[in-house]
Amino acid sequence: MKAIKTTGLSKYYKNLLAIDSLDLEINQGELFSLLGVNGAGKTTTIKCLSCLSKPSSGDAIILGKSILNNVFDVKDLISVSPQETAVAPNLSVLENLEFIIGVNGFKKEDVTQKSRDMIMLFKMEEIENIKAKKLSGGWQRRLSIAMALINEPKILFLDEPTLGLDVIARRELWGIIKNLKKKMTIVLTTHYMEEAEALSDRIGIMSKGKLVALGTAKELIAKTKSKNFEDAFISIASEGGKTK
C-alpha cells in the first residue's frame, strides 16, 4: 500500500488554480520533498492532504483512507508541522508536549513517558519549564517539530521546517529528520535546495499548481544536464515543466 496516492487532486481559490490535477504516489517510509517557487502550490497540497482544506476535485488516499470520506481516520495517521511555529505561547515546553499528546488521545500514563522521550530526543532538558513564548525562534521551531512527532504519526508533513533557522540549528534539525527516515513517511517542503538534496529519497517539483518533475536529486540533475541540484531546480521551475 502506498503512503499517499493522489488522483486528479485540484484546488481552486475562486478563479485561481492552486493545485492542477495532481497525480502523485509516495511510498511508505520515504522522505519526499515537494519543491517549488512561492505560490507553486506546495502548502496548498499539504493542506489538502492533511484535511485542512477540501479539494475542489480529485481525491487522495492516505494509507488506504480517503481525505474526502475518512477525514478523522486520516487525522489519526498524520501530523503536521506548519510553516509558522505552532506552539501554545503561554505553556512551558513540557506542558506543550503533554498538551499535544493529550489531544491525540493517548493514555494518561503514556503522557509523561512520551514527553520525556521527546525532550531527550530534541535536547530540551534545560528549557523544559520555560514558557514557549520566551524561547528563541530556533528553539520554538524545534519544539514545534517535537509536537508534530509526539503522537507517533505514520505520515509527517513538515512545511518548511528550517525556515529562519541559523545554520547550526538547521543542521541539528537535519540530524533529527534523518533519524526519522524509514520510521515514518515524511513529506517535506523547503526553499533550501541543499536541504532537499541532503534529506530526500525523492523530490517533486511543482510549478503553477502542477507537478512538473519527479525523481531523485541525481536523476533531476541528469535530466536537466545541470552542474548541481540548485541549477536543476532553477531550470525546471523556470521552464514550468517543459522539460518533463
Place this chain on the structure above:
Amino acid sequence: MKIAALSLRNWKEIVRDKLNISFGLGFPLVLILLLSFIQKNIPVSMFELPQMTPGIIIFGFTFLSLFSGMLIAKDRTSSLFMRLFTSPLKPSHFVLSYYIPFLPIALLQAVFTYFVAVLLGLNLNINILGSILVSLPAAIMFISLGVLCGTIFNDKQVGGICGAFLTNFSAWLSDTWFDIDLVGGAFAGVAKALPFYHAVEAGRFALAGEYSKIFPDLWWVMGYAIAISALAIWIFGKKMNYDK
C-alpha cells in the same frame, strides 16, 4: 482525555492572564459596592441586595462572553490551531473545551459576588446556594455566546461585540438597572423574548426560596444556551474545514 487536555490548556491560558481574573471578579465587586452605597443614601427597591445581587451576577457573566470569545478568536487564527485542526479533535471537542474552564470561573464569580453581598448585609441562607446553581445555565449561555462570536469574528470584532455591545445590551434588557415593565411596550416585549431578563428573574426567585417560580424563566435560559451551543459547534465545524 482529548477534551481534558484542551480544556487544561485553555484553563492555563485564562488564569495566566491576570487581567481576566481581576476584571471578572473586580467589576461585579465595584458595582455591588457602588450600588449599595447609592441604596443607603437614596433607597430604591431595585437596588436592595436580594433584588440586585442576582442581576449583578448575570451582568458579571457578560465578561465570560468577552473572555471566551477573545480566546477562541485569537486561537482560531493561530498556527497552533492549524496543527490542532489536523488532529482527531471534533468540533464538539473544541467547543466543550472552552466551556469547561470557564464554568469554575463563573462559579467563582457568583460565589464571590454573594460573599460580598453577605458582607454588605444580605441574609446568609441556603437559598444563596440555590440561586448560584440556578445562575449556571446563564453562565453556559454567556460562554456559548462568546464561543459563537469568537468562531465567527476576529478578536478585535469580538472586543467590540462582546465587550461593548453585549454588556450594554444585556444590562438594559435584564431588569437589573431599571424595571423594564415601567418602560413597557416593545422594549419589554424584546427583553422578555431574550434570555437576560429570565436569567435574572430565575436567580431572584431562587434567592427568595420560591423555587416553583424559577420555571419557565429557566427554560428560556436553557433553551438559548442549548441553541447557541449547537450553532457554535456547527459553525466551528464549518470553519475547521474551510477556514485556512
